[in-house]
Amino acid sequence: MVTKQTPALVANGAEPINDRWLQIIGIPLAVIPFVVFYLEEYGYDWRLFAQTFSWGLVSTAIIWQLLRWWVMKVRAWYAGREQFRQRVLTTFLGYALFTIPFQPVETWVVSHLDLTGLITPAEFPRVYLIHIGMALLFAFLVGAIYESMYYLQKNREAITEAEALKKATLQSQYDNLKNQVNPHFLFNSLNSLSSLITEDKKQAGAFLDELASVYRYLLQEGDRELTPLRSEVEFIRSYLFLIQTRFGSAISFTIDVNERFLDDMLPPLTLQTLVENAIRYNMILPEKPLLLTIRTVDSGQLLVTNPIQLKPLRVTAIPIGLGTLTDRFRRLGLPALEINDDGKEFRVLVPLLRR
Missing domain, CATH: 3.30.565.10 (Histidine kinase-like ATPase, C-terminal domain)
Incomplete structure (x- = not known):
C-alpha cells in the first residue's frame, strides 16, 4: 500500500514545510482502499480488517518516508519554479520505480503470512495489477496536491522577491534624483x-x-x-x-x-x-x-x-x-x-x- 509525502521547500530547497497533519490523515486514507479490497475479496471479518489495516499503516508509513526522501532529492536538483517539468517528470518516475517493485512484494507477503487463515494466495496477475494500480493512483494524486502546494509557495516567493526588487529600484531612482x-x-x-x-x-x-x-x-x-x-x-x-x-x-x-x-x-x-x-x-x-x-x-x-x-x-x-x-x-x-x-x-x- 503505497502513498507519498512531498514536502514543499523554501527557495533554497533545504527546509520542508510542516506536514505532520498530512501524514496523520494521508497514511490511513491510503490504507483504506486496500482494506476494502481484502474484505470484499475474502469476507467481512474483524480479524481480517485488523490485520490488513495494521499491516497497511506500517508499510505505508515506511514507503511514505522513502518517497519523502526522494522528493527532497529531486527538489534539490530542480528547485526553480521554471524547472516544473523536469521536477515533476523525475519525481513521478521515481514514484513508479519505487511502487512497481514494492507493491507486488507486499501483496505476496500479506497473502502468505496471513494470521487469520482467511486469505488465499493472491490471484496472479489480477490482484497484483489491481494493487499496483491503486498504489500508483494514490501516490500520483497526493503527489499532484503537494506539487501544487510547492508551486504556489514558489510563486509567493517570486512575488515577494519582485516586490523587494521593485522597492529597491524605486529607492535607487529616488537616491539618484536626490543626487542630481x-x-x-x-x-x-x-x-x-x-x-x-x-x-x-x-x-x-x-x-x-x-x-x-x-x-x-x-x-x-x-x-x-x-x-x-x-x-x-x-x-x-x-x-x-x-x-x-x-x-x-x-x-x-x-x-x-x-x-x-x-x-x-x-x-x-x-x-x-x-x-x-x-x-x-x-x-x-x-x-x-x-x-x-x-x-x-x-x-x-x-x-x-x-x-x-x-x-x-x-x-x-x-x-x-x-x-x-x-x-x-x-x-x-x-x-x-x-x-x-x-x-x-x-x-x-x-x-x-x-x-
Missing part, C-alpha cells in the same frame, strides 16, 4: 564659488567648469544601469575637485586606475556614493585630514579605502548609501560589494563587469 538635485551639495558649491569669485577669479572659473561637469554627468548617466569606469573616474575627479576646494588641506585623494580596466562597466554614481559616505561619517580636519584612495587591483576590481576617524555621533552598522548601493548591485545581477571594516581602515571592493 542635492540642495546641500549645490548650496555648499555655490558658497565656495561665491568666495572664489572675490578671491581668485581664475580658480572660480575652474570650479565652475568642474561643477558643470558634475551636473552634466548626473543628468546624462544617472538613469543608466551601467557606465564605463573611464566616465566614472572622470566624474569623480570633478566631484572631488569641488569637495577639495571646499575642505582644502583637510581632505585629499589618490586615484590610481590601470588603463586596461577603463572600459569595464559599473553602475553610475558608485564612486560618488562611496566618497559621500566617507565624508558623511568621518571627521575632516586640517590636523586630521581624510585621505581617500581609489585604485584598481589585479583581480579586476576597484578598491576604495579611507581611514576610519568617525564623527562623535551614532551611526548605523552599514551606512544608508552603501545599503542602497548594495541593493542596486543585487538588482542588476552583479557580484556583491565586499565591505571590510577592521577598525582602522574602511575598504570597499567594487566588482567591475568586463565588456
Whole structure:
C-alpha cells in the first residue's frame, strides 16, 4: 500500500514545510482502499480488517518516508519554479520505480503470512495489477496536491522577491534624483564659488567648469544601469575637485586606475556614493585630514579605502548609501560589494563587469 509525502521547500530547497497533519490523515486514507479490497475479496471479518489495516499503516508509513526522501532529492536538483517539468517528470518516475517493485512484494507477503487463515494466495496477475494500480493512483494524486502546494509557495516567493526588487529600484531612482538635485551639495558649491569669485577669479572659473561637469554627468548617466569606469573616474575627479576646494588641506585623494580596466562597466554614481559616505561619517580636519584612495587591483576590481576617524555621533552598522548601493548591485545581477571594516581602515571592493 503505497502513498507519498512531498514536502514543499523554501527557495533554497533545504527546509520542508510542516506536514505532520498530512501524514496523520494521508497514511490511513491510503490504507483504506486496500482494506476494502481484502474484505470484499475474502469476507467481512474483524480479524481480517485488523490485520490488513495494521499491516497497511506500517508499510505505508515506511514507503511514505522513502518517497519523502526522494522528493527532497529531486527538489534539490530542480528547485526553480521554471524547472516544473523536469521536477515533476523525475519525481513521478521515481514514484513508479519505487511502487512497481514494492507493491507486488507486499501483496505476496500479506497473502502468505496471513494470521487469520482467511486469505488465499493472491490471484496472479489480477490482484497484483489491481494493487499496483491503486498504489500508483494514490501516490500520483497526493503527489499532484503537494506539487501544487510547492508551486504556489514558489510563486509567493517570486512575488515577494519582485516586490523587494521593485522597492529597491524605486529607492535607487529616488537616491539618484536626490543626487542630481542635492540642495546641500549645490548650496555648499555655490558658497565656495561665491568666495572664489572675490578671491581668485581664475580658480572660480575652474570650479565652475568642474561643477558643470558634475551636473552634466548626473543628468546624462544617472538613469543608466551601467557606465564605463573611464566616465566614472572622470566624474569623480570633478566631484572631488569641488569637495577639495571646499575642505582644502583637510581632505585629499589618490586615484590610481590601470588603463586596461577603463572600459569595464559599473553602475553610475558608485564612486560618488562611496566618497559621500566617507565624508558623511568621518571627521575632516586640517590636523586630521581624510585621505581617500581609489585604485584598481589585479583581480579586476576597484578598491576604495579611507581611514576610519568617525564623527562623535551614532551611526548605523552599514551606512544608508552603501545599503542602497548594495541593493542596486543585487538588482542588476552583479557580484556583491565586499565591505571590510577592521577598525582602522574602511575598504570597499567594487566588482567591475568586463565588456
